[in-house]
């Protein structure tokens with residue numbers, strides 16, 4: 001391949017401002033692989049960076065980590081991949097040496113970091129990653145759909161924590177992309193008794209289309225009423241599992257109150273402060289399990305298989321596809337909340 005000297009990468013330089021910077025493309029060495037980015041989906045955390053509200057990131061910052069790309073050049077140690085292969089990036093960088101890494105729990109690495117926090121974002125023409133973080137995309141999965149592998153891996157990791165059995169009733173708190181992906185993944189793998197609590201009617205409609213049995217808008221339906229409706233729908237028992245994907249204290253409190261005795265709450269929405277007002281006694285008296293779910297660990301291959309077996313279900317979450325130069329516009333669409341938005345895919349030309 002002819003050497004490309006410079007390439008374009010998007011950054012959030014200051015509040016609600018996307019700018020493109022020029023970067024030199026290094027040559028891949030050792031186990032590195034250079035990708036031509038085919039698609040990069042916008043994550044809720046990118047939106048937080050755009051609004052300068054990300055708890056661990058300050059501006060200026062690179063953005064974009066839900067990436068699919070084609071291999072264009074490989075380092076001299078690469079044997080398993082070749083030019084033209086379509087892959088997705090598992091966008092973590094772990095140290096490989098701490099106790100968590102040595103035990104295979106690399107998502108809990110003490111030194112974990114992410115490409116975008118190291119200055120390399122996925123809203124770019126090219127992306128460099130080590131081979132161990134690349135997963136091949138099956139033939140039937142197009143690059144846009146493949147870009148959903150990362151958030152789907154988040155979701156599968158969370159589902160794995162819930163200890164659910166086939167047909168168990170579950171309730172999802174949060175109608176963001178993670179809540180919608182949870183609905184889709186639970187529906188195709190485990191149960192059709194899914195309830196969702198959210199606050200945007202367009203997203204709640206999407207959840208219903210994805211198979212949620214009932215959805216409630218928390219702007220209209222009071223917490224007590226939500227609890228009553230879940231009990232009504234579960235023979236007075238409550239849900240076996242709840243997924244709290246909002247990071248709101250109220251949602252956490254309601255989610256615990258809607259659980260069946262012995263049920264499991266999986267928490268995956270980050271909170272801005274300490275959650276107060278949580279009734280610890282309810283955890284004791286109902287013998288609830290409360291489990292955190294952080295990112296993913298060995299979940300990408302399963303995510304890829306699911307995308308391959310249900311392309312239309314997961315593809316229906318993609319509501320917009322925009323070119324890289326319209327990234328600013330894409331963030332504005334997500335921020336204005338006027339249109340129906342699921343996942344927005346950015347494609348560099």
Ligand SMILES: [Zn+2]
Pocket residue numbers: 043044045065066150151
């Ligand atoms: Zn993400």
Ligand SMILES: [Zn+2]
Pocket residue numbers: 094095096097098099100101102108109110111112
């Ligand atoms: Zn480590």
